Every structure is written in structure tokens, then in C-alpha cells.
Amino acid sequence: MNNALTIPLSPSLDSFDLYQQQVQAIPLLTEHEEMNLAKKLHEENDLNAARQLIMSHLRLVIKIARSYSGYGLNQADLVQEGNIGLMKAVKRFDPSRGVRLVSFAMYWIKAEIQEFVVRNWRLVKTATTKAQRKLFFNLRSMKKTLQPLKQEEIKEIAKELNVKESDVKEMEYRFNGNEIALDYQDEDNEDEVFRPISYLQDENADPVKQLISKESESNNLSALSNAIKSIDERSRYILESRWLNEEKSKTLHELADELGVSAERIRQIEQNALKKLKSLM
Known part of the structure; x- marks a missing residue:
């Protein structure tokens, strides 16, 4: 197990295959070994025990x-975010509950990866509510075929996930990358008409409202610019690299390698900087 402890928790794209091979070579813990390590961490704050628990669950x-x-999204980035979730799970794991760490950790790993996907995948902009996020992550698995959903299937999925039928339709169109006829009508239900052409008219195009909106946007940009100038240089560089780079934003592990710190540290700096910007604005 000692050799396994040198494996980085932030795999790079160049060495991801090697990372996977190293992880697969780490022996799994028996239930007895896992409980003993968890007790050491829980009762004595034994960090070596925490590391062994983390390493044995990287696979x-x-x-x-x-x-x-x-x-x-890059597989290495997904694994990196999942590792952060695993570390959070290990920190919160209570061996007295009588469950294995694998069962407890799955929730934290999935939550961290899903949050990363939601932040970074452009098609998820429609998934703003909890129900819509559930739709986003379950629609593919719930489809019985690769063919477009029929009206009955749309109703069934919408009912099961507690979302609108229109949300199911829109998410499927986004997944498939399909273009929709401007005057599309559902053949299975003539009473229900989905007409994208109806949404082309801008009912808020009042010139006064547009002027107010532009002035508000300009003020916000000015406030953001001033706020960014007031934070420290490293935090500003991380935010600009992650969110303000028009060509290609950098990942957590790219910045970690560049600045010589862990990906988790980059994440902490980023979150603290965003909080400070919010308070300044």
C-alpha cells in the first residue's frame, strides 16, 4: 500500500492511462481493514489511514x-472531480453506522462529478432546477431506443421525473443536436402544438427597456472590472484563466501543474475569489 500512496489525486491527460494502471494495481481493503482504518481516522484523526482509504477506492x-x-468532457477532469468527492466522503465517513465506505462514497463522488458537468457543459444551461438536473442526468438511460421519443414516452418520463413535457422535448433536442422545423407540430397530439416560431418574437424589445438593459450591463461590467482589480494577482490569474479566457479556459489540473499546487488548492482559491467578487459587487 505504501507505493500506492504516491499516486497523484489529480491525473493529467498525458499520463491518464498510466494513472489507471496504477490505480488498478492497488489492493482492495477487506471489511475488517477498512473499519480499522476508518476508526483510526474518526477517533485519532490519523491522516495516513485517510490516505489508505482514499487510495483503495480510486478505482x-x-x-x-x-x-x-x-x-x-475530459475523463481526467471527471476523475479529478470525483476524487475530490471521495476525499469529502472519507472525511465524513462514520464507521459506527455499519455500512461500507463504497456505499457512502458513491453519493459524494457522483455529486462532485455532476456539479462539474453542470458547470462546464454548455447544453445544460436549461437545467436550472433540481428536477431539470435530474432530467439532464437520466434522460439517456430512460430512453428505450435511439429513436426520437414518442409522445407517450415523453409523458411517462415527465411524470416520473416531475418536469414539464416541454422540458423533456427541449432536452432531447439539445442532446441530439437536432434542428427543429419552425412550425413543428406533434403528430400524435394535434391539440398540443410546439411551435418554435412562436418564440422568435421579442416581446421585450421596447427601446427604453433596451437602453436601461444596456446601461445596466455596462455598469455591471464596470463593477466586475473594478472588483477583479482589487483581488490578489494569483486569484485574478486563476479566475481569468478559468472563466474569462475567450479562446480556451484552463482546467483545474492545468493550473495546478502551472502554479505548483494541488488541484484542490486551485479550487479553494477560485471559490474564495468568486465569493470576494460577489461581495465587492
Whole structure:
């Protein structure tokens, strides 16, 4: 197990295959070993015990991360975020509850990866509510075929996930990248008409409202610019690299390698900087 402890928790894209091979070589813990290590961590704050618990469950993170590979994000980034969730799970794991760490950690790993997907995948902009996020992550698995959903299937999915039928339709169109006829009508239900052409008219195009909106946007940009100038240089560089780079934003592990710190540290600096910007604005 000592050799396994040198494996980084933030795999890079160049060495991701090697990372996976190293993780697969780490022996799994028996239930007795796991409980003893968890007790040491829980009762004595034994950090070495925490590291062993984390390392022995890295393969679980890789397995879960693979199930999110359909969103076009780097697998190494997904694993990195999942590892953060695993560390949070290990920190909160209570051995007295009588459950294995694998069962407890799955929730934290999935939550961290899903949050990363939601932040970074452009098609998820419609998923703003909890129900819509559930739709986002379950629609593919709930489809029985690769064919477009029929009206009955749309109703069934909408009812099960507690979302609007229009949300199910829109999410499927976004997943498939389909273009929709401007005057589309559902053949299975003539009473229900989905007409994208109806949404082309801008009912808020009043010139006065437009002027107010532009002035408000200009003020916000000015406030943001002043706020960014007031934070420290490293935090400003991280925010600009992550969110304000028009060509290509940098990932957590790219910035970690560049600045010589861990990805988790980059994440902490980013979150603190965002909070400070919010308070300044």
C-alpha cells in the first residue's frame, strides 16, 4: 500500500492511462481493514489511514467517471472531480453506522462529478432546477431506443421525473443536436402544438427597456472590472484563466501543474475569489 500512496489525486491527460494502471494495481481493503482504518481516522484523526482509504477506492471513482463520458468532457477532469468527492466522503465517513465506505462514497463522488458537468457543459444551461438536473442526468438511460421519443414516452418520463413535457422535448433536442422545423407540430397530439416560431418574437424589445438593459450591463461590467482589480494577482490569474479566457479556459489540473499546487488548492482559491467578487459587487 505504501507505493500506492504516491499516486497523484489529480491525473493529467498525458499520463491518464498510466494513472489507471496504477490505480488498478492497488489492493482492495477487506471489511475488517477498512473499519480499522476508518476508526483510526474518526477517533485519532490519523491522516495516513485517510490516505489508505482514499487510495483503495480510486478505482471506484474511475468507474463512476466513465458513466459521465457522454458529455464531451475530459475523463481526467471527471476523475479529478470525483476524487475530490471521495476525499469529502472519507472525511465524513462514520464507521459506527455499519455500512461500507463504497456505499457512502458513491453519493459524494457522483455529486462532485455532476456539479462539474453542470458547470462546464454548455447544453445544460436549461437545467436550472433540481428536477431539470435530474432530467439532464437520466434522460439517456430512460430512453428505450435511439429513436426520437414518442409522445407517450415523453409523458411517462415527465411524470416520473416531475418536469414539464416541454422540458423533456427541449432536452432531447439539445442532446441530439437536432434542428427543429419552425412550425413543428406533434403528430400524435394535434391539440398540443410546439411551435418554435412562436418564440422568435421579442416581446421585450421596447427601446427604453433596451437602453436601461444596456446601461445596466455596462455598469455591471464596470463593477466586475473594478472588483477583479482589487483581488490578489494569483486569484485574478486563476479566475481569468478559468472563466474569462475567450479562446480556451484552463482546467483545474492545468493550473495546478502551472502554479505548483494541488488541484484542490486551485479550487479553494477560485471559490474564495468568486465569493470576494460577489461581495465587492
